[in-house]
Amino acid sequence: MVISAMKTAIILLLALKAYAEPTPRTLNSLCSYLDDGNETVSNLGKTKKCFARYLPELESEGATWSQGYSACQKDTTSERQSLLTNATGAQEEIRAAALDMSSFIDQCLALTESLDFFNCFAKMAKLQLANVYSISFNATEQALILNKKLSRIELEHYRCTNQTEQKYVKGTDKIFRSLDQCLQQSDTL
Ligand SMILES: *[C@@H]1O[C@H](CO)[C@@H](O)[C@H](O)[C@H]1NC(C)=O
Ligand SMILES: *[C@@H]1O[C@H](CO)[C@@H](O)[C@H](O)[C@H]1NC(C)=O
Ligand SMILES: *[C@@H]1O[C@H](CO)[C@@H](O)[C@H](O)[C@H]1NC(C)=O
Numbered sequence: 001m002v003i004s005a006m007k008t009a010i011i012l013l014l015a016l017k018a019y020a021e022p023t024p025r026t027l028n029s030l031c032s033y034l035d036d037g038n039e040t041v042s043n044l045g046k047t048k049k050c051f052a053r054y055l056p057e058l059e060s061e062g063a064t065w066s067q068g069y070s071a072c073q074k075d076t077t078s079e080r081q082s083l084l085t086n087a088t089g090a091q092e093e094i095r096a097a098a099l100d101m102s103s104f105i106d107q108c109l110a111l112t113e114s115l116d117f118f119n120c121f122a123k124m125a126k127l128q129l130a131n132v133y134s135i136s137f138n139a140t141e142q143a144l145i146l147n148k149k150l151s152r153i154e155l156e157h158y159r160c161t162n163q164t165e166q167k168y169v170k171g172t173d174k175i176f177r178s179l180d181q182c183l184q185q186s187d188t189l
């Protein structure tokens, strides 16, 4: 009985350390509970009841946190996916324009006659300059838009996890206070 209660208390201490700012009072009462070698059997029974009552509540808070966290994760992933999918149109246009230029250059490179070769490249500026500017301009614009939207998604993700975290901290804090009160009552009985 003592061993299993100690195990429970140690798990609680670890949970406190891992997730929430432990309220010193709770920590103290848990520690004094562990240190007390001369608990009466009836006190142990009451202590056990406290844990039996509040541990499931803590577990439920943990499950809620976990669900909230994965919901945030899922939203972020799908928003990113949607954003990148939306960008493929512009990406394809730029790719097509670049390939067009590339095939023009390839065609000039394939010419062996010097005059044809020079003439071909001489025409390049006139024909392709607009293309180069269009590629550069559109790519710059797209990169800016993507960056802005990705930042917004990141911020949204932070807000979502922050909220989940706050709810968890508040929820567990309330439960720990109740548990603390329950333990103190069993101490004085
Ligand atoms: C046991 O409990 C009594 C009364 O609550 C206290 O005076 C005593 O110091 C305790 N003994 C130990 C070893 O903690
Ligand atoms: C993607 O495009 C659709 C339709 O234009 C729009 O409803 C959606 O909000 C866009 N997604 C993102 C992340 O910009
Ligand atoms: C650049 O964007 C304009 C306007 O959206 C579009 O008409 C043009 O085809 C695009 N050009 C390239 C190379 O992406």
Ligand SMILES: *[C@@H]1O[C@H](CO)[C@@H](O)[C@H](O)[C@H]1NC(C)=O
Binding pocket: 158, 159, 162, 163, 166
């Ligand atoms: C995160 O939550 C805390 C507590 O509610 C709040 O003070 C803080 O402003 C939040 N941060 C953001 C970026 O929402």
